[in-house]
Amino acid sequence: xxxxxxxxxCLKAEGVDVVFGxxxxxxxxxxxxxxxxxxxxxxVRHEAGGGHAAEGYAKATGKVGVSLGxxxxxxxxxxxxxxxxxxxxxPVVFLTGQIRTELLGTDGxxxxxxxxxxxxxxxxxxxxxxxxxxPRAIHEAFHIARSGRPGPVVLDIPVDLSRAxxxxxxxxxVNLPGYQPAVEGNAKQIRQxxxxxxxxxxxxxxxxxxVVSGDAAEELRALAxxxxxxxxxxxxxxxxxxxxxxxxxxxxxxxxxxxxxxxMDEADLIxxxxxxxxxxxxxxxxxxxxxxxxxxxxxDPAEISKNVPAHIPIIGDAKRILPQLLEEYRELGAEKARxxxxxxxxxxxxxxHPLTYTDSTDSEIRPQFxxxxxxxxxxxxxxxxxxVGQHQMWTAQYYDFPQPRRWINSGGLGTMGxxxxxxxxxxxxxxxxxxxxxxxxGSVQMNMQELATCAQEGIAIKVFIVNNGYLGMVxxxxxxFWDGRYSQVDMGKFPDFVKLADAYGATGxxxxxxxxxxxxxxxxxxTDGPVLVDVRVTPEENxxxxxxxxxxxxxxxx
Amino acid sequence: xxxxxxKDLPSLEELEAEVGRRTGRKHILxxxxxxxxxxxTRVAGLFARRGFNIDTLAVGPTDDxxxxxxxxxxxxxxxxxxxxTKQLDKLVNxxxxxxxxPADTVARELALFKLTADSATRAEVxxxxxxxxxxxxxxxxxxxxxxxxxxxDKVEAFERMVRPLGLIEMVRTGEIAVARGRSET
Numbered sequence: 001x002x003x004x005x006x007x008x009x010c011l012k013a014e015g016v017d018v019v020f021g022x023x024x025x026x027x028x029x030x031x032x033x034x035x036x037x038x039x040x041x042x043x044v045r046h047e048a049g050g051g052h053a054a055e056g057y058a059k060a061t062g063k064v065g066v067s068l069g070x071x072x073x074x075x076x077x078x079x080x081x082x083x084x085x086x087x088x089x090x091p092v093v094f095l096t097g098q099i100r101t102e103l104l105g106t107d108g109x110x111x112x113x114x115x116x117x118x119x120x121x122x123x124x125x126x127x128x129x130x131x132x133x134x135p136r137a138i139h140e141a142f143h144i145a146r147s148g149r150p151g152p153v154v155l156d157i158p159v160d161l162s163r164a165x166x167x168x169x170x171x172x173x174v175n176l177p178g179y180q181p182a183v184e185g186n187a188k189q190i191r192q193x194x195x196x197x198x199x200x201x202x203x204x205x206x207x208x209x210x211v212v213s214g215d216a217a218e219e220l221r222a223l224a225x226x227x228x229x230x231x232x233x234x235x236x237x238x239x240x241x242x243x244x245x246x247x248x249x250x251x252x253x254x255x256x257x258x259x260x261x262x263x264m265d266e267a268d269l270i271x272x273x274x275x276x277x278x279x280x281x282x283x284x285x286x287x288x289x290x291x292x293x294x295x296x297x298x299x300d301p302a303e304i305s306k307n308v309p310a311h312i313p314i315i316g317d318a319k320r321i322l323p324q325l326l327e328e329y330r331e332l333g334a335e336k337a338r339x340x341x342x343x344x345x346x347x348x349x350x351x352x353h354p355l356t357y358t359d360s361t362d363s364e365i366r367p368q369f370x371x372x373x374x375x376x377x378x379x380x381x382x383x384x385x386x387x388v389g390q391h392q393m394w395t396a397q398y399y400d401f402p403q404p405r406r407w408i409n410s411g412g413l414g415t416m417g418x419x420x421x422x423x424x425x426x427x428x429x430x431x432x433x434x435x436x437x438x439x440x441x442g443s444v445q446m447n448m449q450e451l452a453t454c455a456q457e458g459i460a461i462k463v464f465i466v467n468n469g470y471l472g473m474v475x476x477x478x479x480x481f482w483d484g485r486y487s488q489v490d491m492g493k494f495p496d497f498v499k500l501a502d503a504y505g506a507t508g509x510x511x512x513x514x515x516x517x518x519x520x521x522x523x524x525x526x527t528d529g530p531v532l533v534d535v536r537v538t539p540e541e542n543x544x545x546x547x548x549x550x551x552x553x554x555x556x557x558x
Numbered sequence: 559x560x561x562x563x564x565k566d567l568p569s570l571e572e573l574e575a576e577v578g579r580r581t582g583r584k585h586i587l588x589x590x591x592x593x594x595x596x597x598x599t600r601v602a603g604l605f606a607r608r609g610f611n612i613d614t615l616a617v618g619p620t621d622d623x624x625x626x627x628x629x630x631x632x633x634x635x636x637x638x639x640x641x642x643t644k645q646l647d648k649l650v651n652x653x654x655x656x657x658x659x660p661a662d663t664v665a666r667e668l669a670l671f672k673l674t675a676d677s678a679t680r681a682e683v684x685x686x687x688x689x690x691x692x693x694x695x696x697x698x699x700x701x702x703x704x705x706x707x708x709x710x711d712k713v714e715a716f717e718r719m720v721r722p723l724g725l726i727e728m729v730r731t732g733e734i735a736v737a738r739g740r741s742e743t
Contacts, residue, residue: 115596120607124650127595144650178592179650302644 003131003161004029006168007095008037010138013170016066018042018057018428020050024070025110026097029162042428042457045449047074049421051081052447055090056422059408060383061429062215064146065092071099072110075156076117080415083121085152087412088236089213091145093138094118098127098158114156123151124179131164139171148181149300150213181299185316185324193271193295193312194328197227200269202291202342205229206252209236209411210274210298211318217241217404219322220273226326228336230346232260234275235392236411239401249346250355253281254547255393258353261553263346264289271295274318277307278412287552297321353545355397360538363513367391367466367537370517371398374436374464377521382434383426385409387419387443389473391466393543395438417446423461424454434462434525441467441491441534448500454530455505462524462531465497468539476542481549501532510534582635584613584710586665586735588743589628589646590620590654597651601628604645610637614667614710614732625653629734631710656743658735665735668705669713670695674724675702683723690716701726709733 001009007030011019018040023031034041044050047069054065069078075096085092099108115127124144126137134157141153197203211220211233217240224231224247231241232252241248250257252264261283264270270292275281282288285307296303296310297318304313314321357368371394378384380400385408386392392409401407408426410418423437444465454461466472475489501508507527511520511534524533544558591597598617605612613631620627632642643655658665671692675683680702687694687704690712696703706716710733717728737743 116599119596119600119603123648129595176650178653300648302641302648304644306641 001166001168002029002033003134003164003166004033005037006135006166007138007162008033008039009168010135010171011039011066012037014139014142015063019066019068020044020053020057020425021068021095022047022050022070022074024074024097026071026074026099026159027068027095027157027162029159030068030095030097030157042453044421044453046447047077048080048417049424049447049450049453051078051092051094052084052415052418052421053425053428053450054092055081055085055088055418056385056408056425057429058090058092058425059422060405060426060433062405063091063429064142065090065425066095067092068095070097070110071114071159072112074110075112075114079118079121080413082118082152082154084410084413084415084418086121086123088410089150089209090152091150092152093141093145094152094154096154096156097162098156100160101129101158102160104158114154118154121152122154123149125154125156127156128158128161131161131166134161134166135168135171136174140174140176143174143176144179148179149210182301182315183317183320185297185314185321187324189312189314190321190324191328193297193314194325194332196269196293196295196312197229197271197325197329198332198334201338202266202268203227203229203339204249204263204267204270205231206264206270206272206275207231207233207237207240208273208275209234211237211240212274212404214274214299214318215404216274216318216322219319219326223322223326223329227329227334228339228343229271230263230343232256232263234278234281234411235396235409237275238396238407239404242402243400249350251396253278254283255397255543255545257355257397258545258556259346259349261547261556262349264292265552265554266345267292269293269295271297272310273297273322274299276303282307283547283553284551287554357541357544360514363515365512365514365517365535365537367394367468367541368398369514370464370466370535370537371395371438373518373521374438375399377518377525378434378436382406382436383408383423383430384436384438385419385423385426386438387440387446388414388416389440389443389471390468390476390541390543391438391440391443391472393473394466397543416440416443418443420444420461420463421447421450423463424450424459427459427461436525437461437463439463439465440472441465441469441497442471445495451501451504451506451530451532458529460529460531462527462533464521464524464533464535466537467497467534468537468541469493470539473543475540479540479542497532497534504532506530506532508532508534510536512536583660584631585634585639586629586631586658586660586663586733587643587646588656588658588735589630589652591626591628592651592653593619593624593626594651597626598628600649600651601646604649608641608645610642614730616667616732616734618734629732631733656737658737658743662738663735664738665709665733666707667710667713667731667733668707669716669728669730671704671706671716671720671728672726673702673704673720674700674726676700679723683720686716686719690719692716
C-alpha cells in the first residue's frame with residue numbers, strides 16, 4: 001500500500017474524524033489519499049488558521065487535533081500554532097510535507113528545515129527517513145501528543161517517501177523507552193499534602209489549565225466542596241471550578257480579582273493543581289505569597305519548583321491524585337470551622353472589591369456590559385473562544401464558566417488571531433454547542449480569512465468583535481506606563497466588518513446601542529450560519545484591576 | 559537521579575535546600591540518547607533556550623549502536639541543576655541522565671598542545687611534559703605537539719605551566735566520565 005494510504009489507516013485507528021489543512025506540492029500524495037479515505041478534511045485559507053482550528057477542536061473535545069501543511073511556507077505558517085499548542089499544552093499532531101529527500105539541503109523549491117525551525121516549539125518531532133517508519137511514527141506522535149503533559153508533535157514527511165509502497169501492518173503498541181510520563185502520585189506525599197490541608201488555617205486551591213486538560217474538574221470540585229476551600233484559577237483554568245459559586249474567588253493574576261490575589265498573598269497554604277506559577281500570576285516573584293507553603297500537583301516534573309519552591313510536590317495525573325487526596329483528607333476529620341476566620345476575611349475583600357466598572361449614562365456600550373450581556377444571552381452555556389488583549393481579559397472577568405472546556409483562548413503565547421479559527425475548530429468538534437468567539441478589532445483581522453472556510457463548510461460560529469478602534473491592551477499600557485503617548489495603536493475605522501462579513505458569505509451586524517444590546521446579541525446568536533457582529537464599545541476603557549508589572553499582587557491598582 | 563514519578567517524601571528542610579539547588583560545584587552529566595538525527599541539536603538547543611551554559615560537551619557512540627552518550631559539564635553555581643536534568647528528561651530521545659558525583663567518578667579529557675620549542679626551551683618543555691605524563695606526538699624544528707590526558711584540572715595546570723614558554727594553540731575534547739565500581743554509568 002502507498003505510505004499515504006497507511007497514513008489514513010493510522011489516522012482512522014487513532015479515531016481521527018476531521019483534520020484541518022491546506023494542500024501543496026510536497027503533500028500532494030497525502031491529499032490524493034484524502035480524496036477517498038473517509039476522513040473529513042476542512043480546507044482552511046491559511047495554515048495558521050488550520051493549526052489554531054486543530055487546537056480549538058482539541059481543547060473543546062479533549063481529543064487530539066490534526067493539522068496539515070505543505071513544505072516551506074506551509075510549515076512555517078504553522079509555527080505560531082505549534083508554539084501556541086506548546087505553551088498551552090494542547091494535543092495536536094502537525095503533519096507537514098517536505099521536499100524530495102534527494103533535494104534536501106539544496107535550498108530546493110519550498111524547502112524549509114521544518115524540524116529545525118520548530119524544534120524549540122514542540123513536545124516532540126520527527127522527520128521520516130524510511131517510509132516503513134510512517135505507521136510507527138504516527139502512532140507515537142498521537143501517544144506523545146495526548147499523554148502526560150499534552151503538547152504538539154510535528155511529523156515531517158518527504159514527498160517521495162510518502163509515495164513509497166510499504167507493507168502496512170496495523171501498529172498495536174508504541175515503545176518509547178525515553179518517554180514514560182508519571183501517572184500515579186506518591187502515596188506518602190499525598191498523605192502529607194492532606195495533613196497540610198487539614199492543618200491549614202488560610203488555604204487556597206490555585207487551579208490551572210492542567211485540571212481542564214486532565215479532565216479533573218469533577219475531582220477538584222469534590223475536594224473543594226468537602227474541604228470548603230477557597231478556589232481560584234488561572235486564565236487557563238477557568239471552568240475547572242463552576243462559576244459563580246460561593247467558594248469561587250474569581251481568576252487570579254494580573255487582571256484577576258482582588259479577593260483572589262489578596263487570598264494568595266495572605267494564604268498559609270497554597271495547593272497548586274496543574275498550574276505553573278507564570279509571571280502573570282505571581283507578579284513580583286520575591287513578594288509572591290510570602291506566608292505560604294506550597295503543595296504542587298503537576299504531571300510535568302519540570303514545573304515543580306521551577307519558579308516557586310514546592311514544599312510538597314506530587315507528580316502525576318490530577319484525576320488520580322485528587323480523589324486520593326480527598327480520601328486522606330476526609331480521614332483526618334478536619335474541622336471546617338477552622339476556616340471561618342479566613343472566609344470572613346475573604347468575604348470582606350469580595351464585598352469591598354467586587355469586579356466593577358462605571359456604566360455609561362447614554363447608549364454607549366461598555367465592553368464589560370457587552371460581556372455580561374453575552375453571558376446572559378448564552379446562559380453561560382456556550383463554548384467561548386477569544387483572541388488576545390483587553391476583550392480576552394474582560395471575557396475572563398465577566399463571563400462565568402460553569403464547566404471545563406467551555407473557555408478556549410491563547411494564554412501562554414498570547415496569539416492574536418487565535419479566536420476565530422479556534423472557534424471554527426471547536427464548532428466542528430462540538431456541532432451541537434453554541435460556539436462564540438469574542439474578538440478584538442485588531443486580533444480578528446489576523447485570521448479573518450477563515451470566515452470563508454466557515455461559510456463554505458457551514459460552520460456556524462458567532463463572532464463578536466469588541467470594537468474600540470484600538471489595539472486596546474497596548475493603548476492601555478501606553479496610557480498607564482508611557483505617559484499616554486499612543487504610538488501605532490489607532491486602527492481607525494477600517495475595515496467595515498459588516499461589509500466584510502457579507503463578502504465572506506457570513507451575516508454581518510453592527511451593534512451600537514446599549515439599550516437593545518442583549519436582545520441584539522440573542523438575535524445574532526439565533527441567526528443561522530456564521531455571524532460577524534461588530535460591536536462598537538467605549539474606545540478608551542481600561543481593564544481593571546491590575547497588577548502593575550514588577551509589583552507585588554497586594555499592590556493592585558484600579 | 560531523575561527517576562520517574564514522585565520520590566518518597568524528604569523532610570521540609572531537605573526540600574527547601576533542594577529547590578533551585580545551586581551547588582557551586584562542577585557537574586558532569588552523563589546522558590544516554592537514542593542515536594537519531596538531530597538529537598544533539600535538541601539537547602544543545604534546550605540548553606541555549608533555557609539559558610544554561612555548557613562548559614564542555616563530548617559525544618560518542620556506546621557499546622549499543624542505537625544509543626549515543628553525551629557527556630557535558632556545567633557549573634552548578636550558575637544553574638539550578640535540578641531544572642537542567644528535568645528539562646533534559648522531557649526530551650523523548652533522551653533515555654537516561656546521570657549527574658555524576660565527583661568522588662565516585664573517573665573523568666578524563668584529552669588535549670593537544672602545540673608549543674614553541676627551539677633549542678633554548680625544548681628541554682624545559684619536555685621536562686614539564688614528563689611531569690604531566692604527556693606524550694610528544696609531533697615534533698619540528700621550532701615546535702612540539704604534546705598530548706595530555708587527565709582531568710580538566712590537570713589539563714589546565716599543564717596549560718598554566720607551558721603558556722609562558724610559548725603556547726601556539728590548544729585543542730581539547732571536553733571531559734568524558736564513567737562511574738567508579740561495577741554499576742553502569
